[in-house]
């Protein structure tokens with residue numbers, strides 16, 4: 547685990563980059579250097595989009611520190627994991643459609659009840675589904691698998707795009723880490739998504755890991771079953 551200083555260093559850099567360009571464009575306008583209105587509009591639009599990136603980063607950072615500190619106890623309840631994930635999948639249909647993708651459910655399990663805080667768990671799976679869409683577009687579909695293993699519920703989120711390089715796998719859950727390809731493709735992420743998902747899942751006594759091959763990428767999560775007490 548990295549220390550607090552590493553977090554601050556990483557954050558400062560990631561906040562400064564979009565802020566520098568916002569300031570650059572605004573300064574240009576402020577100094578009346580634009581010749582025409584369309585030019586002003588153009589720069590305002592860029593500054594606006596960079597500001598959105600900044601806001602997402604700040605929101606994610608807030609979420610990351612929140613789920614990582616023990617100060618906020620999760621409010622746990624008995625949760626029907628399959629119904630919960632199915633609903634999330636339905637809610638991602640607009641995003642899937644935009645990417646010309648569909649989703650399929652591979653159901654190998656009976657009921658899967660766990661103890662969870664739905665509010666946090668939504669965040670964890672939204673990140674996984676968004677990633678499957680963002681990075682798996684070429685495969686045309688996202689597959690969601692349900693199964694049981696011993697006393698644990700297993701949920702798998704899979705996509706069929708390009709594989710994650712073996713050299714990236716050990717770092718993929720680290721905060722701010724983005725694989726070389728994604729960094730160069732300007733997909734606009736901050737690299738906090740999987741770090742947040744992992745923290746949330748671990749706070750539910752769950753486990754997450756990834757497997758990737760040229761055919762498919764699977765994010766696999768395990769949770770202990772809910773036990774009546």
Ligand SMILES: Nc1ncnc2c1ncn2[C@@H]1O[C@H](COP(=O)(O)OP(=O)(O)OP(=O)(O)O)[C@@H](O)[C@H]1O
Nearest residue numbers: 677678681723724725728735736737738739740763
């Ligand atoms: N399903 C996937 N298929 C292929 N690569 C993936 C997948 N999910 C994540 N990755 C790789 O792991 C990196 C880290 O993912 P993570 O969700 O933490 O950050 P991000 O998506 O880049 O940004 P953010 O989630 O903060 O918007 C991604 O940049 C991408 O390179």
Ligand SMILES: [Mg+2]
Nearest residue numbers: 677735739740
């Ligand atoms: Mg992500």
